Amino acid sequence: MNQEKSPGRVIIVHHSEIALKKGNRSFFESRLRTNIKQSLRDVPGVDVRIDFGRFLIYLEDFVDIDLVVQRLKQVIGIASFKVAFKGSSDPEILKEQVFDKVKHLQFESFRVDTRRADKQFPFKSVEVNQIVGARIHTAMKKRVDLKNAQLVVNIEIFNKQVFYAVDSYPGERGLPVGSTGKVVSMLSAGIDSPVSSFRMMKRGCQVIFVHFHSYPFTEKSSVYNAIELARKLTVYQNHSKVYIVPLGDVQKEIIIASPPKLRVVMYRRMMFRLAERIAQKEGARAIITGESLGQVASQTLENIAAISEVVDMPVLRPLIGMEKEEIIRSSRQIGLFEISIEPCADSCSYLVPQRPETKARPEQVHAAEEKMGDWQALLDRALQETEVEQLDFPE
Numbered sequence: 218m219n220q221e222k223s224p225g226r227v228i229i230v231h232h233s234e235i236a237l238k239k240g241n242r243s244f245f246e247s248r249l250r251t252n253i254k255q256s257l258r259d260v261p262g263v264d265v266r267i268d269f270g271r272f273l274i275y276l277e278d279f280v281d282i283d284l285v286v287q288r289l290k291q292v293i294g295i296a297s298f299k300v301a302f303k304g305s306s307d308p309e310i311l312k313e314q315v316f317d318k319v320k321h322l323q324f325e326s327f328r329v330d331t332r333r334a335d336k337q338f339p340f341k342s343v344e345v346n347q348i349v350g351a352r353i354h355t356a357m358k359k360r361v362d363l364k365n366a367q368l369v370v371n372i373e374i375f376n377k378q379v380f381y382a383v384d385s386y387p388g389e390r391g392l393p394v395g396s397t398g399k400v401v402s403m404l405s406a407g408i409d410s411p412v413s414s415f416r417m418m419k420r421g422c423q424v425i426f427v428h429f430h431s432y433p434f435t436e437k438s439s440v441y442n443a444i445e446l447a448r449k450l451t452v453y454q455n456h457s458k459v460y461i462v463p464l465g466d467v468q469k470e471i472i473i474a475s476p477p478k479l480r481v482v483m484y485r486r487m488m489f490r491l492a493e494r495i496a497q498k499e500g501a502r503a504i505i506t507g508e509s510l511g512q513v514a515s516q517t518l519e520n521i522a523a524i525s526e527v528v529d530m531p532v533l534r535p536l537i538g539m540e541k542e543e544i545i546r547s548s549r550q551i552g553l554f555e556i557s558i559e560p561c562a563d564s565c566s567y568l569v570p571q572r573p574e575t576k577a578r579p580e581q582v583h584a585a586e587e588k589m590g591d592w593q594a595l596l597d598r599a600l601q602e603t604e605v606e607q608l609d610f611p612e
């Protein structure tokens with residue numbers, strides 16, 4: 218309970234799918250609360266609470282509201298939120314306060330939605346709706362629409378206090394990060410895998426990034442770009458780990474042992490094995506990739522089969538049925554695209570033939586791996602030489 222506080226402004230947060238998960242509701246809510254607190258941890262004067270059946274953020278008078286709004290828009294699990302102001306408990310005064318806020322706004326239809334948690338309050342919700350609604354309707358000649366109003370005025374009555382809100386901001390929606398578990402995402406510096414990582418965050422996953430590079434055989438640019446992409450994505454999950462794995466020595470042995478056409482599939486099998494080991498260490502339950510069926514030679518059904526057979530863990534491919542155009546649109550929306558299109562030395566295109574195999578046969582691949590000798594030792598060494606970068610938002 219929060220009796221002693223009487224702030225002038227409070228943010229009312231509406232969460233998205235949490236309500237569907239009846240039995241787990243308090244678990245999802247407390248995860249969302251933690252995530253909101255994390256994303257505001259450098260902002261003094263905010264207090265995130267679940268009070269009176271509502272998700273509330275109490276704000277001291279000095280709080281920079283624009284910063285708080287900007288941060289909340291990026292918290293996954295919020296459907297929408299409203300900045301509410303303290304109003305009078307006399308409806309005749311309250312209606313003037315509300316009218317003052319809406320009179321400059323452009324809208325054709327509206328409704329007033331009052332929720333009263335405080336049953337001792339002398340007016341019923343419908344009465345408040347009528348008094349405030351009549352004021353707006355009479356003065357502005359706007360239509361009341363109970364279903365599809367353009368403007369919704371919210372009035373919340375709890376703990377002997379009245380708050381009213383007019384501005385509503387859309388949230389990022391989805392399930393709170395961390396509420397469904399951990400995954401390892403194979404993050405290249407390209408367009409697809411960052412988008413696919415973001416989609417898993419929106420399904421409640423804490424994403425651990427794994428990037429493979431071929432340095433010193435190629436330059437290190439893909440590593441910088443992958444870290445920049447992970448940094449952008451960290452805005453949505455507050456804390457990220459990026460595993461940076463040197464694949465060059467493994468690739469060198471593959472080049473010696475296998476026909477050029479098979480190289481991509483061979484590289485990818487080794488990447489999956491390494492990703493699985495990192496996932497086991499991190500307690501992650503699935504591997505994520507940015508593959509989309511038929512997009513490039515390695516992404517045929519045959520090659521996907523030849524690649525996934527090396528791991529026991531589920532491999533999830535959130536983009537498998539998406540078109541490149543849709544993926545690019547998402548990438549732009551999240552603000553990843555500019556980094557993704559920066560040219561860099563990607564370890565997958567390292568020494569790849571013009572026409573890679575599109576239908577890798579298992580026996581060919583097994584024979585080539587046989588010829589490689591002790592590749593397990595190479596993988597062990599790659600993991601020993603792996604570096605881990607920790608990213609935090611806000612920094």
Ligand code: ATP
Nearest residue numbers: 403404405407408409410428429506507508564565
């Ligand atoms: P992206 O746009 O994500 O780079 P892509 O269209 O270039 O994908 P591929 O090169 O076939 O396709 O890669 C398929 C998937 O394999 C990627 O989406 C990513 O998940 C993973 N992957 C590829 N290269 C790397 C890498 N260097 N490090 C980590 N993961 C990688």
Ligand code: MG
Nearest residue numbers: 405406407563
């Ligand atoms: Mg790529």
